[in-house]
Amino acid sequence: MSHQDLQLMSHDCGGCPIRHRAVCARCDADELSRLETIKYYRSYQAGQTVVWSGDRMDFVASVVSGIATLTQTMEDGRRQMVGLLLPSDFVGRPGRAQAAYDVTATTDLVMCCFRKRPFEELMSTTPHVAQRLLEMTLDELDAAREWMLLLGRKTAREKIASLLAIIARRDASLKLRSAKGALAFDLPLTREEMADYLGLTLETVSRQVSALKRDGLIQLEGKRHVVVPDFDALLEHTGDDSDGGFLN
Amino acid sequence: MSHQDLQLMSHDCGGCPIRHRAVCARCDADELSRLETIKYYRSYQAGQTVVWSGDRMDFVASVVSGIATLTQTMEDGRRQMVGLLLPSDFVGRPGRAQAAYDVTATTDLVMCCFRKRPFEELMSTTPHVAQRLLEMTLDELDAAREWMLLLGRKTAREKIASLLAIIARRDASLKLRSAKGALAFDLPLTREEMADYLGLTLETVSRQVSALKRDGLIQLEGKRHVVVPDFDALLEHTGDDSDGGFLN
DNA sequence: TGTCCGGGTTGATTTAGGTCAAGGCCAGCG
DNA sequence: CGCTGGCCTTGACCTAAATCAACCCGGACA
Numbered sequence: 001m002s003h004q005d006l007q008l009m010s011h012d013c014g015g016c017p018i019r020h021r022a023v024c025a026r027c028d029a030d031e032l033s034r035l036e037t038i039k040y041y042r043s044y045q046a047g048q049t050v051v052w053s054g055d056r057m058d059f060v061a062s063v064v065s066g067i068a069t070l071t072q073t074m075e076d077g078r079r080q081m082v083g084l085l086l087p088s089d090f091v092g093r094p095g096r097a098q099a100a101y102d103v104t105a106t107t108d109l110v111m112c113c114f115r116k117r118p119f120e121e122l123m124s125t126t127p128h129v130a131q132r133l134l135e136m137t138l139d140e141l142d143a144a145r146e147w148m149l150l151l152g153r154k155t156a157r158e159k160i161a162s163l164l165a166i167i168a169r170r171d172a173s174l175k176l177r178s179a180k181g182a183l184a185f186d187l188p189l190t191r192e193e194m195a196d197y198l199g200l201t202l203e204t205v206s207r208q209v210s211a212l213k214r215d216g217l218i219q220l221e222g223k224r225h226v227v228v229p230d231f232d233a234l235l236e237h238t239g240d241d242s243d244g245g246f247l248n
Numbered sequence: 249m250s251h252q253d254l255q256l257m258s259h260d261c262g263g264c265p266i267r268h269r270a271v272c273a274r275c276d277a278d279e280l281s282r283l284e285t286i287k288y289y290r291s292y293q294a295g296q297t298v299v300w301s302g303d304r305m306d307f308v309a310s311v312v313s314g315i316a317t318l319t320q321t322m323e324d325g326r327r328q329m330v331g332l333l334l335p336s337d338f339v340g341r342p343g344r345a346q347a348a349y350d351v352t353a354t355t356d357l358v359m360c361c362f363r364k365r366p367f368e369e370l371m372s373t374t375p376h377v378a379q380r381l382l383e384m385t386l387d388e389l390d391a392a393r394e395w396m397l398l399l400g401r402k403t404a405r406e407k408i409a410s411l412l413a414i415i416a417r418r419d420a421s422l423k424l425r426s427a428k429g430a431l432a433f434d435l436p437l438t439r440e441e442m443a444d445y446l447g448l449t450l451e452t453v454s455r456q457v458s459a460l461k462r463d464g465l466i467q468l469e470g471k472r473h474v475v476v477p478d479f480d481a482l483l484e485h486t487g488d489d490s491d492g493g494f495l496n
Numbered sequence: 497t498g499t500c501c502g503g504g505t506t507g508a509t510t511t512a513g514g515t516c517a518a519g520g521c522c523a524g525c526g
Numbered sequence: 527c528g529c530t531g532g533c534c535t536t537g538a539c540c541t542a543a544a545t546c547a548a549c550c551c552g553g554a555c556a
Contacts (some may be wrong), residue, residue: 026330130375152328208533403542455505509546517537523533
């Protein structure tokens with residue numbers, strides 16, 4: 001099932017995004033009514049923690065609006081972000097009782113939650129739900145592996161350029177696909193969160209953002225709003241094979 | 249389904265590991281015969297490439313014996329390993345025509361392959377195959393995220409200690425669970441491959457291995473055989489929360 | 497039996513990014 | 527208003543790991 005199909009589904013049916021965007025491929029009436037009975041919404045304010053690593057987590061969920069992060073922390077406080085959840089992304093692992101990561105709302109956040117036990121039952125009786133979830137998990141795994149290349153081998157500058165490209169891309173795919181050329185978006189992360197994403201310190205992030213600005217690859221309006229005059233030029237500084245980036 | 253169940257299955261039925269270890273939860277006769285018709289074995293010599301990133305890949309497979317790696321390479325030659333495949337691990341993505349990574353045999357390797365198209369059909373008709381695959385993919389995702397913490401935030405010494413612990417653990421779980429205490433295994437990777445795993449240079453790997461040896465945390469017999477006199481002591485140098493490590 | 501070659505070690509030096517420290521900017525609030 | 531506290535920037539300095547280079551070791555092979 002393609003992304004376009006999902007978009008269509010969510011348009012045709014409206015309502016809960018997990019049902020249409022994240023999990024349900026075919027709008028089966030019986031299944032929908034079953035989903036309905038186990039679902040509920042939860043809201044969090046920017047900065048609030050959804051669950052701490054190790055806490056009991058008796059639901060799975062999809063992000064409706066806002067942004068959440070998954071982070072791992074070492075005893076001495078070193079932190080690494082390991083997941084960035086945008087609207088329509090899925091959190092939670094069927095078959096695991098405890099959260100493996102800290103889940104934090106970095107902006108105001110609304111999630112559509114499903115009680116875990118019944119969700120697992122639904123999964124085992126409706127094959128395409130498991131299949132859709134598999135597909136999403138494989139996508140996440142690919143993203144994680146891309147991220148590993150970034151963490152292990154890219155320079156600070158390449159890391160920043162890559163992050164900006166990733167955000168620009170995801171942002172653009174949420175809006176209408178904008179006319180090629182100038183591209184603008186708000187950074188959903190603080191410098192410190194960017195650092196945790198990239199395996200850098202916040203000072204290095206700040207310096208490299210300034211450097212990209214000095215070199216004309218980006219413009220800043222305030223500290224958060226970024227304008228990318230030439231997306232391809234930015235991509236050339238990510239270290240990635242250039243495939244235009246909007247494909248795939 | 250637990251790992252123990254899988255071990256039992258593979259013992260009860262013998263034969264193809266994907267059928268018993270990797271995918272099949274219940275030994276359904278019909279399903280087995282269907283699997284039989286689409287499966288074949290392939291062998292590779294140490295150093296051979298199984299597929300190049302971007303190549304057409306019309307099968308999925310599980311490792312029967314030997315070790316394979318997934319790596320990503322940048323145009324200028326920087327390399328990052330993003331997957332390490334030991335016996336019973338699964339390769340290949342249902343629903344993707346091209347390989348996303350280079351797959352390389354680092355030792356002599358035997359894989360049990362399934363033609364992709366019929367495998368996908370099997371998946372869509374037998375729900376527990378998709379479910380088992382989902383479970384495996386989620387495990388891989390967890391491993392990838394652990395790996396991200398390592399790449400982004402650990403020191404060279406912690407990286408080496410972590411890698412040794414990972415290999416020791418996986419090695420021990422393949423053999424009988426050895427009596428606690430001294431633990432010994434062969435490194436399946438060259439220094440360079442270790443470097444690609446850890447996001448370091450091979451010189452740094454060599455130096456840190458020497459340092460761990462100097463500090464008595466490991467002993468070396470030749471360049472490849474490692475003896476760990478006190479596993480817990482090693483774990484304390486990984487930077488990870490200590491939970492003994494054999495749990496989970 | 498020499499020599500070649502791939503893997504591994506170790507040393508000297510350089511450098512990218514971390515650390516520490518001082519300020520700047522601005523929104524919220526007494 | 528002026529103060530406070532987050533967030534961000536910039537500078538000076540330091541250090542972990544990269545780079546460059548020499549060499550070692552053991553197995554294959556002529």
